[in-house]
Amino acid sequence: MNTHSFYLTQAITFFSALSLVSAFGMLSLRTLRLCIRTYAAQSLCLGFTAFLLGLSLRHYHVAIIAMVVMIVKGLLIPWFLDKVMEEVRIKRELDPFVSYPISMFIGVGLALVSYSLVDRVIMNDPFAAKGFSLALTLILLGLWLMVSRKKAMIQVLGLLVVENGLFVAALSTSFSMPMIVELGLVFDLLIAVVIMGMLIFRIQNTFSSINTEHLNRLKG
């Protein structure tokens, strides 16, 4: 391994660690605005990691996908969510179901679970093992974000974190899936976010709040 690729490996490790940190950041941040920013930072980190990987291993289709991901997930989706927030005018998220310290604690537990689970299934392939562990952690943290908060917007962000985890997973299978599939996934995600944004408008207009607690009438 020469110095050049040594620095590259370091950079990749650094940025993927940063994406993990940002997921924990979203668990602890109290304003939705900041959560959206953190999500953008996370997507940019992951996109940049993928870009470096693609360049260093000469998988140029990965680099192209990484650029699309950075533009869509890092810029377009956060911008749209910001717009939605402006329209519904809700700044603070004061009332989670679970208090912040406990939420963090559970998040750490989930990370440990996913690292130990992946270690048992995927052997003899350190790169994939690392990637899948990170992916599963992000997926579980995203799910946890969704169930532990009340605001509809946070549920969308949780879903987006899960999707980022899936992106990492696809990247770990020796450098992402066929290009058409990856692009299809990004496009799907974009439409999903737009539809969810429109539904948030409707929820706000009907219930004058985006607390999902109000959405509990249908039973039986």
Add this chain to the structure above:
Amino acid sequence: MKVWFILISPFLTALLCALGRSPNFIQRVSVVGSWITCFLSGFVCLHFLTHAPTTLKSSALFIDAVGSYLAMIISVISLLVSILSKDFMNHEQKLENLKVNSYRTYYALFHVFVSTMLLVSIANNLGILWIMVEATTLSTAFLVGFHRHRHSIEAAWKYVILCSIGIAFALFGTILFYYSAVKSGLGYSLEWTTFIEIAPQLDPRIVKLGFIFIILGYGTKAGLAPLHTWLPDAHSQAPSPISAMLSGVLLTSAFYALTRFYAITVRCVGTEIPGTILLLFGCASLGIAAPFIIAARDYKRMLAYSSIEHMGLLTFGLGIGTPFAIYGMFLHILSHAFGKSLAFLSAGRILQTYGTRKIKKITGTITTMPETGISFFISILALAGLPPFSIFTSELMILSAGFASGKNWFSFLALIFLGLIFAGLLNHLVHISFGSNLQPKNDSHPLSHFSWNACAAFIIVILVVLGCWMPNSLNAWLWQMAQIIQGSSHV
């Protein structure tokens, strides 16, 4: 002749509906488009079924016996629903004074929905399969939330969030399958046909883990308990024609994706482990559906839980995994799709006439509105599993295959749940259908007669005929599908 010809018609119809200027025009385009879709997919399927071997090239799209079966069910049911949507829209028009924009949304999304499902049925690339299953969720989000009141917004939100998150697991499973293929050194391909060939060489641990995620993912979309929580809300709040589509074909499409992965998994790890997981999910769905059906207060929710029941039965059949069970399962897919669509469509007409979803408040539909009442009566009898309807035949096949393959406990459990569900359904059915006449509450838009009678009769004839007699061609078709999924040829 290309496979994607199947998509031309629904796609163009959606476009025309989105651009249409008047409600009448949009409705006509929709019906004509659905007829063309139906004939075109019939034509394509027939062509590829009779020229089967040449088409199994490696490509992103392909069609085989299973895919064409699904495509035919989708296009026939979408035709019926498209014809009968007119009643629903007229009624809404009168009630809420719809603008032409609502017509555009409804019909355009309807046909987009049909095209995404048809793409599911012809996708060979498992990534594209996933994208299209997710696209079905996205295209139906606003159809579920078509009424803009509180309940339907709640239903639409739960539907989108839960299905998207559930389906994310399926993507993770797909990625694991892809990883196992890459790792075995057999190529960078996501194509199902390739997977089927290389399945024995895949790493069984990764495939098992992947299959669990696939069940969680596509199982959420197919409404398997305990992942079904979105289903009763979405199915009861959606406009009734859309409920018919959701229940009849959308769940089936998601289940179809599951069978594709099952086919890969059994070729790699055998039937034992995936079979047991599926049996557990199947029994859980039957077990969840039973008490909710018995205690149902809202007849559309009752039908929704009945969908969970039938999806559970399909999963059960797949879990047993013998060719005969899978044969029965595919027959069950067809009969359930038709039976449930008829039930939801009749329920929609009852809802329009009486303006209430409460079972308690409705009596004597057979005498007050015989056309609807009788078809509701017959469809529920069929769904409850009474002979001479084909659901009885397929349930019998699945359960007897269960006992024959030594899964006695599971089969016995399933039988008990089916008995409970039967009692529950019939109890509510008798209350709704018979008893004192109740005058319709609101003066609703007059319902269509000819088209309703024709569609209902068509469905009932199919259910009865398949219950009594199996045409040779369908028999061969079903065996071929069982062989594709299960891997061994029947004796």
